[in-house]
Amino acid sequence: MVVRGSLWVNSFWLLAISHFENDVNTAICSTARTTNEHRRTTNDAFMPLDILALAAHRDDVEQTCAGTLLKMAERGYRTGILDLTQGEMGTRGNAEDRAREAAEAARILKVSWRHALDIPDGRVENTWENRLKIARVIREQRPRVLILPYWEGRHPDHYAASVLGYEAAFLAGLAKLDVDQASANQDLLDKDLKGRGFSRAAETAEGPGALAPGILGPHRPFKIIYASLYFDVRPTFVVDITEQFETRMVALMVYKSQFTDQQAGSGIFPAHKEIRARIESMARYYGMLGGVTYAEPFVQKEVGLVDDVMAIPVKSI
Numbered sequence: 001m002v003v004r005g006s007l008w009v010n011s012f013w014l015l016a017i018s019h020f021e022n023d024v025n026t027a028i029c030s031t032a033r034t035t036n037e038h039r040r041t042t043n044d045a046f047m048p049l050d051i052l053a054l055a056a057h058r059d060d061v062e063q064t065c066a067g068t069l070l071k072m073a074e075r076g077y078r079t080g081i082l083d084l085t086q087g088e089m090g091t092r093g094n095a096e097d098r099a100r101e102a103a104e105a106a107r108i109l110k111v112s113w114r115h116a117l118d119i120p121d122g123r124v125e126n127t128w129e130n131r132l133k134i135a136r137v138i139r140e141q142r143p144r145v146l147i148l149p150y151w152e153g154r155h156p157d158h159y160a161a162s163v164l165g166y167e168a169a170f171l172a173g174l175a176k177l178d179v180d181q182a183s184a185n186q187d188l189l190d191k192d193l194k195g196r197g198f199s200r201a202a203e204t205a206e207g208p209g210a211l212a213p214g215i216l217g218p219h220r221p222f223k224i225i226y227a228s229l230y231f232d233v234r235p236t237f238v239v240d241i242t243e244q245f246e247t248r249m250v251a252l253m254v255y256k257s258q259f260t261d262q263q264a265g266s267g268i269f270p271a272h273k274e275i276r277a278r279i280e281s282m283a284r285y286y287g288m289l290g291g292v293t294y295a296e297p298f299v300q301k302e303v304g305l306v307d308d309v310m311a312i313p314v315k316s317i
């Protein structure tokens, strides 16, 4: 039985609305930058990320899969967050506010690395240039698991980020693609086109990029899963975040520019106390599906593989 009443729909609305206009931001969070630099400058052994969560806006990850990231970090895995935009289109706050808040949320969630790209807020598009930017990050951080947003939704940035992330992951694994060289060639192509009176619209689908591999060797995540909280779709599986729920709420509420009661955007943002109630309702609903108190939903495209039918969780009857 799937609840599809108005409360449910409103919950999705609420969670999605906060991104409609805000979000943005980031830079590498200071703690993550320190960690990264440390591991590169004082320890030659580069440590790849185990899990990288990618999303359009700074606080999407906090809303859709932060409990899961925290749980994995508590188990000793290296986690990271890649925000595609910096939040310059937000009704509330600005990109600098969002950067500070994202850094604080990253610290609370124990993520090892966080970075925001410079893709325009409200204009996340699946272009060759954007695929290269993300492919570079995937090669650099080398995650085994990539968490993408679900591929349908209300906000175009959200579903665009899903396809963009998938295609970037594919590109990142192409042995003959040198992402740096491809980016440089793209810049040259742009200048050349501009000089001849053309714009980027003349760009070819694949662009010039199939060159010799650079220092960033090819890498493709082993597993891609989709965080589906923003969309009303039945998840393939849920992750029990009962132990992480309160900390994850704290991480979300550090986005004071978005979630404290204020005049700006009061017509589209729910009141602060309502936000907690709705987020808790969502987590409880997915928890109920999995037989636990709180959970986060995910979709995977592949079938599940079972080794021992005696160990399959979630009660049937």
Ligand SMILES: [Zn+2]
Pocket: 018, 019, 020, 023, 056, 057, 059, 060, 155, 158
């Ligand atoms: Zn968003």
